[in-house]
Every structure is written in C-alpha cells, then in structure tokens.
Amino acid sequence: MRHLVTFLSLFRIAPDRPDLHIAQIKSVSRQAPLFFGIMTLNAALLVYTHAGVAPAYLTYLPMAVVGSVSVIRCRAYHRLSKATLDAAVAYRQLRMLNAMVVVLLVSLLIWCLALMSFGDVYTRMHVMFFVVFGIMACVFGLLHVRSAALMAVTIALPASLYFFATGNGTLRAIAVAFLALAVTTSYLVFVYHRVFTSLVQQTSELRRLSDDNLRLANVDLLTNLPNRRSFFSKLQAVLSERKESGFEVQVGLIDLDGFKPVNDTYGHPAGDALLREIGSRLHAFCDEHVFLARLGGDEFGIVVAAPGGCVPSAELGASLAAALSQPIRLAKGVVHVGATIGFAAALAHEDKPDRIIERADSALYHAKANARGSTIVFTQDLDQALRRRDLIVQGLRQADLEAELLVLMQPMVDVVRNRVVAFEALARWHSPFLGLVSPSEFIPVAESSDLIQPITELLLRKALAPVSLWPLDIGLSFNLSARDIISPHLVRRMGRIIAESGVTPERITFEVTETALIGDFEQAKANLEGLKAIGCRIALDDFGTGFSSLSYVHRLPLDRLKIDRSFTSEMESVPVCQDIVETMLLMSRNLGLGCVAEGVESGGQMALLRSLGCETMQGFYFHRPMPIERVAGFLERFADSALVPGTACAA
Structure with a gap:
C-alpha cells in the first residue's frame, strides 16, 4: 500500500514547493508555442493523409478542435509568461495542466484509434507515428513538470498494447520500440526533474542571499529602519x-x-x-x-x-x-x-x-x-542666517586672528568691601570685512568648524598678558566654550599657557555654562577636575537657565555660581525672580560657594541684591566691558568712588 501511495504521488503536484511551482509554470509558458505548434502541425499532416479516406467528422472536425485548443492555450500561457505569479496561482495552473494533459492525450489517442480503421498499412503507420511523436513532444515539452510528463509517458502503454495486438509484425516491432522509448524517456524525466529542482533550489537560495545582502546594505540592523x-x-x-x-x-x-x-x-x-x-x-x-x-x-x-x-x-x-x-x-x-x-x-x-x-x-x-x-x-530668515554663518566661517578662516581678535574686561565688584575682585575677559572680533562680530555669532561657528581651539588659546594669552600688572588680589575670569570643555587635551593646553604667562593659577577662574556640559558630561567633569588640580577655580555661568542645574552643582568641583541676568534684570518688577535669586544665594552659602549676580544695571537692583546677602556683582551699573589698556585707569577711579544706590564709576 505504501508503495502504491508513493507511486501515485509521482502524478500529483506537491503543494509545499512554491518556488518550484512558479519556475515550472514559467518554463511551460515559454515552451507552450513550440509544443502546441508541433501538435497542430502533426495533426494537420494526419488529416492530409486521411482526407478522402476517412469521414470528415474524423478528420477536419478534430483538426479544428486541436487548432482552437492550441491557440487558446498559447494565448493563456503567453499572458502567464508576462505576469508576476504568486505561489497559489502557479499551483492552480499546474493542477490544470495535469488534467489538460490527460484529457488531450486520451482524446488524441481515441482519435488515432478511430482512424486505424481507414486506409492502408501506410496510413495506419502514419497514425502510429503520430501517436509516438505526439506523446514524445508532450513529454519533452513538459520535462519541467514531472507529473504531467509521466502522465504523457503512461499514455504510451495502452497505445503500444493496441499496436502489438494488431498481429502485424511490423507494427508489433514498432510497438516494442515505442515501449522501450517510453521507459527510457521516463528515466530521463526523473533525471531532468532532479536537475531542474536543484537549479530552482540554488536560484532560490541565491535570491534569498541577495535579498539578505540588499537588506543588510539598506537597513539599520539595530532599529530595523532604513539606513x-x-x-x-x-x-x-x-x-x-x-x-x-x-x-x-x-x-x-x-x-x-x-x-x-x-x-x-x-x-x-x-x-x-x-x-x-x-x-x-x-x-x-x-x-x-x-x-x-x-x-x-x-x-x-x-x-x-x-x-x-x-x-x-x-x-x-x-x-x-x-x-x-x-x-x-x-x-x-x-x-x-x-x-x-x-x-x-x-x-x-x-x-x-x-x-x-x-x-x-x-x-x-x-x-x-x-x-x-x-x-x-x-525659512528665508534662516537662509539669511545661514549665509551670514558662511560669511563668518570664511572670515574666520581668512582672518589675522592675532590682529583682529580683541579682549575686553568687565569688572566683578565686591559691593560690601567696595573693591574689584576680578575681571571677566570678553571676546570681540573686529573683521575688516564684517565689522564688529559678537561672540554669540562667531564662537558657535568656530566650534562647528574646528577653529575654536586656536581662538581659545589666543584669547587666553591676550587675557593673561595684563594680569601680572594688576594688584595680586584681583583675578581673571575666562569663559570656556562647549567644544573646549570636552576636549581631551584641555588641561594640558590651558596649563601650558598659564605657565608661560607667569600668572599664578589661583588667580584664574574658568567659567562654563550648563548647556556646554551636556555634550559629554564625564569628559567635561574630568577636565574641570584637572583644571582644579593645577590650582584654577571653576565657576558655573548662567546658573538657573540649564536643564539640571542642581545635579551639576553637586557633581562638579565648583567654586562659584553666577546668577543669570534673566533673574536679576526683573527682580524689581517680578517678585518670583527675587525669590529665585534669594534661594540661589542661600544655596550657595550653604554649599560654601561664592556667588556673583550678573546683569546689574541699576542702583536699585544693586541695593536689592545687597539686602538679600549678595556681595559680588557684575554689570553695566559698575562698568561696561572695556579695552585692556583702560583697566588701570578704571581701578584708580574706582578706589575713589562710593558704591551707594544711584552712584557708579564712570563708564
């Protein structure tokens, strides 16, 4: 029973081979015109030799049917050869092909057996050769579809038996040869099927590998998004x-x-x-x-x-x-x-x-x-900003930085002791093509175009040059950019410049903003600790405007906080700003940190800050940023001034 099931399976289309089904239908579609053309030609020749010998219903009528079927099926297979097939369509077409082969060959065999009653021995031999050629054409036309080809070979068995039973020695010899040919053809069908199946499997595997390579080349494997x-x-x-x-x-x-x-x-x-x-x-x-x-x-x-x-x-x-x-x-x-x-x-x-x-x-x-x-x-406004940025990039690359970069000084004042405690170095760029460019414009551009390192070093050298002439109790405050603070060589570079200047590191405070720390906090922290180790001081600038101020305060080696001008400028008109400033001052005292209020522009602001316990301030009320050469004169005038509300040094 098991052998019978195995034998019968040779004549069925296995449902679990989608790639093979599509390849089989494509091959049959390409060979269909040749197969049906040979079938139609042989049928026409058979009608030619039997015209006038056999009745019209056994000649012209079957010929018309064969021709019509051939045309219809050729057109259908032509459409299939151009279409994109899915596995389900290919499977249905193969099952239809199996049924069509059986119906077609059985019909042709019946037609031929009916014609054997007419004509002489030569016409009967022609009929026999028509059967042989028809079956062999069908087999070789359907080699890609083993089940259909084997069905065609199977039809050869009753045809051979019929010819053998005629008793004619010649027909018997031809029948035996036909049967031997059918057996040999069956073997070739199995061999070709194995080869064809192997080729389809290899093609499918190559296609799969190609698809995988294409996917790997175009898809980000981590997110599964296109790359x-x-x-x-x-x-x-x-x-x-x-x-x-x-x-x-x-x-x-x-x-x-x-x-x-x-x-x-x-x-x-x-x-x-x-x-x-x-x-x-x-x-x-x-x-x-x-x-x-x-x-x-x-x-x-x-x-x-x-x-x-x-x-x-x-x-x-x-x-x-x-x-x-x-x-x-x-x-x-x-x-x-x-x-x-x-x-x-x-x-x-x-x-x-x-x-x-x-x-x-x-x-x-x-x-x-x-x-x-x-x-x-x-937008167009951004387009203008982009053009401006391009001009600044080109201007920086072509600039004589030594001559064009300027350092201005703005004092930080201890209002309780009536003395200047430090100057903040503020950069300016005077371009012969662009005019005076503020640091808010050229510093971000310098950072993005990798020009910030030489600019920072040049500005620090210029800022340190006059410090040795100042009183020893007056320090220098210098701003580090976001790119500087994460540079792995920052401590070595700054240490070398400080040593060359002859200024003691204890007089230098480096200011960093909270936003500058976001890029690489661990590297920034390591750099600040390194600067602290050589004796410099660290200040957190624009305090209160960042993303996580309190977390930075307790994680960084800070000496001073600088309260952002956005709070001090509105203290007199917005009560909540006054509360915020008071809280910051209290926190800095509890943490043992110095505190500087920025943006003080009036005597009223100064008095209010002083009443809240703020001792050190900075802003236009005391003096606008000044050229380095004017610092000595300012210090002389400041010593003679009295810091009372409404009074400040000459600006």
Whole structure:
C-alpha cells in the first residue's frame, strides 16, 4: 500500500514547493508555442493523409478542435509568461495542466484509434507515428513538470498494447520500440526533474542571499529602519520623480536630546535598547508618504513626498517629538529623551539632495541652539542666517586672528568691601570685512568648524598678558566654550599657557555654562577636575537657565555660581525672580560657594541684591566691558568712588 501511495504521488503536484511551482509554470509558458505548434502541425499532416479516406467528422472536425485548443492555450500561457505569479496561482495552473494533459492525450489517442480503421498499412503507420511523436513532444515539452510528463509517458502503454495486438509484425516491432522509448524517456524525466529542482533550489537560495545582502546594505540592523544609504537613495528618487508625481518633497532631521547621558550612565546595551524603542516608535509614522531612516548614532532622517499640504512638516514634527518624549522603560529604569527636529522643503527645480539636507541641518542647528525639543522649519530668515554663518566661517578662516581678535574686561565688584575682585575677559572680533562680530555669532561657528581651539588659546594669552600688572588680589575670569570643555587635551593646553604667562593659577577662574556640559558630561567633569588640580577655580555661568542645574552643582568641583541676568534684570518688577535669586544665594552659602549676580544695571537692583546677602556683582551699573589698556585707569577711579544706590564709576 505504501508503495502504491508513493507511486501515485509521482502524478500529483506537491503543494509545499512554491518556488518550484512558479519556475515550472514559467518554463511551460515559454515552451507552450513550440509544443502546441508541433501538435497542430502533426495533426494537420494526419488529416492530409486521411482526407478522402476517412469521414470528415474524423478528420477536419478534430483538426479544428486541436487548432482552437492550441491557440487558446498559447494565448493563456503567453499572458502567464508576462505576469508576476504568486505561489497559489502557479499551483492552480499546474493542477490544470495535469488534467489538460490527460484529457488531450486520451482524446488524441481515441482519435488515432478511430482512424486505424481507414486506409492502408501506410496510413495506419502514419497514425502510429503520430501517436509516438505526439506523446514524445508532450513529454519533452513538459520535462519541467514531472507529473504531467509521466502522465504523457503512461499514455504510451495502452497505445503500444493496441499496436502489438494488431498481429502485424511490423507494427508489433514498432510497438516494442515505442515501449522501450517510453521507459527510457521516463528515466530521463526523473533525471531532468532532479536537475531542474536543484537549479530552482540554488536560484532560490541565491535570491534569498541577495535579498539578505540588499537588506543588510539598506537597513539599520539595530532599529530595523532604513539606513543612511537608503535615506539618500529615497530622497534622490523622490526628487527625480517629482515631475511625474507632482508631489512636494520635504526633508527632516531628528536629533535625540538626552541620549548620550543615558548611554554614558547605563552603558551601551541600554543605549541600544533605547534606540530600538525609538526605532519602533518611528516605524508607526511610516506610510506611503513618510519615509524614516536612521542616519547614524542618535540622528534620524525623514523624507516626506506627498501632494501639497497633505503632510505639514510642523505638525508631523510635533507628533514625532511628542511620541519620542514619552517615557521609555529599560532594564535599569525608566528614562526620558526628547527630539529636536529641523525641516526644509525642496525648491521647485531642485534635483540634488545636498542643498535641501544642508537647509534641514541649518534648521536643526537653529532649533538645538534656541529651542531644544521643538520643530523648526527652514525659512528665508534662516537662509539669511545661514549665509551670514558662511560669511563668518570664511572670515574666520581668512582672518589675522592675532590682529583682529580683541579682549575686553568687565569688572566683578565686591559691593560690601567696595573693591574689584576680578575681571571677566570678553571676546570681540573686529573683521575688516564684517565689522564688529559678537561672540554669540562667531564662537558657535568656530566650534562647528574646528577653529575654536586656536581662538581659545589666543584669547587666553591676550587675557593673561595684563594680569601680572594688576594688584595680586584681583583675578581673571575666562569663559570656556562647549567644544573646549570636552576636549581631551584641555588641561594640558590651558596649563601650558598659564605657565608661560607667569600668572599664578589661583588667580584664574574658568567659567562654563550648563548647556556646554551636556555634550559629554564625564569628559567635561574630568577636565574641570584637572583644571582644579593645577590650582584654577571653576565657576558655573548662567546658573538657573540649564536643564539640571542642581545635579551639576553637586557633581562638579565648583567654586562659584553666577546668577543669570534673566533673574536679576526683573527682580524689581517680578517678585518670583527675587525669590529665585534669594534661594540661589542661600544655596550657595550653604554649599560654601561664592556667588556673583550678573546683569546689574541699576542702583536699585544693586541695593536689592545687597539686602538679600549678595556681595559680588557684575554689570553695566559698575562698568561696561572695556579695552585692556583702560583697566588701570578704571581701578584708580574706582578706589575713589562710593558704591551707594544711584552712584557708579564712570563708564
């Protein structure tokens, strides 16, 4: 019984071979015209030799049926050869082919047996050869489909028996030869089936490997989002297709806020888990118009291609930022990150990605500098800012920094003891092409273009040059930029310049802002500890305006806090500002830290601060930033002045 089941399975289409089914139908579709053409030609020749010998219903009528079936099936297989087949369609077509082969060959065999009653020995031999040629043409035309080919071979058995039973010696000899040919053909069918199946398997495996390689080349394995290469390919494609699609194209860049602290605090596995969750959340926004990719690190890209107004970038950015800001549960605890996003729209005839990405990056840069956690869309105002930035970059690269960079000094005053305790060095750049450029403009540009290191060193040398001429109880306060504070060589560079100046490190205070510490807190902390170790002092500037002021205060080797001018300037009109300043002063005293109030511009502010216990202040009320050469004269005038409300040194 088991052998019978195995034998019968040779004549069925196995349902679990989808790749093989599709390859078989494609092969049959290509060979169908040849197979049906041979069948029709042989039928026509058979009708030719039996015309006038056999009745018309046994000649012309079967010929018309054969011709019609051949044309219909050829057209059907031609459509299949052009179509993209799925496994289910291929399986149905193969089962239909099996049934068609049986019906066709049995019908032809019956037709031939009916014709054997007419004509002489030659016409009967022609009928016999028609059967042989028809079956062999069917077998070789269907070698790719073992079940159909074996059915065709099986038809040879009753045909051979019939010819053998005629009693004619010649026909018997031909029948035996036909049977031997059928057996040999059966063997070839099995051999070819194995070869064909093996080729299909190899092709499928190569296709799978190719698909895997393509996926690896275009997909970020950590987040399962498209990668940088895929992002640029997609952007180039939608830009090239805009004429046909009529779509507007927008590009967005996403930068995660707070990813690095999570990665540094909990380790890279936690950072990877966070990125996987971010990738999962971004996947939810992908559709036919929105394409999201990971560009590297904690940066992601967006390509929006849609009819005008269908996907507003500002609304999409707000939705993305809201989704990414939701708490993320990791193995070591719950963390929070945010997202800052910059968008830019492609111009009417823009067909290259570079400029649109540059504009989106400018929008992102502006958002990170001014409104972290928000979405900024590139505008003409930003375009002007970008052009200004380019001019500053070129100006810095071509500048004679020694001649063009200036250092101004602004005093810090102890209002209780009526004395100057230090000067803060403030940088200015006087460009012969751009005029006077404020540090808020050129310092960020210098940081992003890797010019900040020589600028910082030059400014420190200029600031230290007059300090040796000042009274020993007056110090220098010098600002470090965000790029400086995370430089691994900061302590060595600053220490060398201080040693060359001859000024004792104890007279120097380095000021850092809270926002400058975000980039790499651990490296920043190590640098500040190194500066502290050589004798310098450390001050936290703009205190109260950062993201996590209190955490920085207890984790850093600080000597002084500087209360930001945004609080002192509104103390007289906004009571809550006065409360905040009072709290800061109390905290600094409890922690044993000095405290400087910035932005003091009136006698009223000075008096109010003094009543709250603030001793050291800085601002226009005492003096505006002055050139270095005017410091000596200022100190002489200051010694003769009295710091009472409404009175200050000449500015």
